[in-house]
Amino acid sequence: MPYRAPAICTYCNQAHPAGVKCERALQANRERKARFDQKRPTARQRGYTAQWERESKAFMAVYPSCRRCGQRAALVDHIEPHRGDQELFWRRTNWQPLCTPCHSSAKQSAERRDQKEK
Structure with a gap:
């Protein structure tokens, strides 16, 4: 069965197996989501009362x-x-x-x- 070639990570410039993210990429994703959540109104503020x-x-x-x-x-x-x-x-x-x-x-x-x- 064929496998996908490793991909070069844009965060650490290292090759990783397809579908696997390095810790730096995971950390950047967590930080991006945290920034978004700080700006987002709460569920109650959005009408879910x-x-x-x-x-x-x-x-x-x-x-x-x-x-x-x-x-x-x-x-x-x-x-x-x-x-x-x-x-x-x-x-x-x-x-x-x-x-x-x-x-x-x-x-x-x-x-x-x-x-x-x-």
Whole structure:
């Protein structure tokens, strides 16, 4: 079975097996995420309040299956990112039930792709 060639790391200029990151790259990634998290508003500030918890639980009682894979849904996702728009945030037609793997992988990847295209 063929293997991918080692890749040259842009942080340490050393060759690493494909898919393996050096400690310097991992540290830089942690620092980048920490800087982003400092600027990001808290969940409550973004609108995820006790009222949201009640409404999302009621929504999942009606729609218990993940819209993408059919497994048991774990959360209510906004189809179109609301970006602070409260009208869009509370519009139920913009809600969809998702399981954690579908939300954390496929949906997030699609949103990142969409952002890069804009």
